[in-house]
Amino acid sequence: MNRSEFVFAPPPVPSVAVEGGSLRFPVRRIFCVGLNYADHAREMGKDPGAEPPFFFTKPADAVVESGATIPYPSMTGNLHHEIELVAALGSGGADIPVEEALGHVWGYAAGIDLTKRDLQKKARDEGKPWDFSKGFDQSAPIGALRPAARIGHPQSGRIALSVNGEPRQAGDLSDMILGVAEVIAEISKYVRLAPGDLIFTGTPAGVGPLRPGDRIEGEIAGVGAASLAIAS
Template identity: 45%
Template sequence: MTASTPRPADAFAARSTPRIFCIGRNYAKHIAELNNSLPGQECVVFMKPASALVAPGEAITLPADAGEIHHEAELVVEIGHGGTSIAASAAREHISGIGLGLDLTLRDVQTGLKNTGEPWEKAKAFDHSAPLGPLVPLADDMDLTAMHFELTVDGETRQIGDTGQMLKSVADIIAELSAHWRLLPGDLIYTGTPEGVGPVTPGMQMVLSGPQLPEARWVTA
């Protein structure tokens, strides 16, 4: 398997995913578009269960009667070699795979939770809330600070991402997470979304792609 070859579909079904870490408020323009405040020194972190994953080509089942649902396109990294207190300078050595994914959000629910100071899980951690594209090995020529990706919905470009605009780099995220949790092989990290988030409804065609990353397609139901 070459660095540009995605894993076969059956490998996705058989994968072990101990945890799905998600980073919030990691792009300044996305923070501004939702009128949120900048994070403090540490990342905004929340988690999703394995039942949130949706393989490429599968239908994304959207919750009914949950208010507005937004797409959030993100770069995703997979941990291959775990550990604690990983230095940012060594973070790359702990990555086994890289790809694209969606953090689907019940925006109306999240707004209510933020207003009352409650955790975000009800808005973020529902089933099918983390569609995941194919993962490929991290190649030597992949610069994690200059990865580009985009999301189209029904043929319209909705989001364009550039990891150079992240407030916290992939390396910094791994270092920070490993200071609080022992990272395990198979852990996934959704690294935050750029501006352009918007509503998703049943029957939409969603496509994630990037120059160095495999394409992923879903239909919402």
């Protein structure tokens, strides 16, 4: 179809920078993993032995370029940061075996899952969906992707985040309850994964509030960094 066949011009394709050049990675969907680090599950009042990781989504256009300044979002007084390893898929499928899953990963990046914690808690307590606490505008800042062909598939390494230079989160990728391969295999049981899908794989302990004027910096050893600022 060309543009004349649409009621209005289609929006631009959301995309993420690729390290070392001008290429962009087009984003199809964003999947996220909740409670994938035991220490974070416990700080959220959950028992990681009884409540396994689970999945939710964000819209593709929630992505934000690293280094951007974004407004403090509406309808919240408790915005939280969550640093995460992001896997970007270059191919996909349904019912992907664990042993084949990493072959579908094109690259990795550091990402920050922004969360309206007050809305999330209220929705959870009332047994309602938390879409508006996770899938709001500009809720998925992400650094430049590094191809897996160059860096391999990180199984361990420091993952950390600071706010205004103050350390907030620190952990190791090896602490994930479900590794990247297991996450891909599990999600593919429910939906057919495809090129352009991003997976935010969960966050370590230390999540906390952000305020107008804050500067956030996250990093993952061997993968890269992501930063953003909250407008004053």
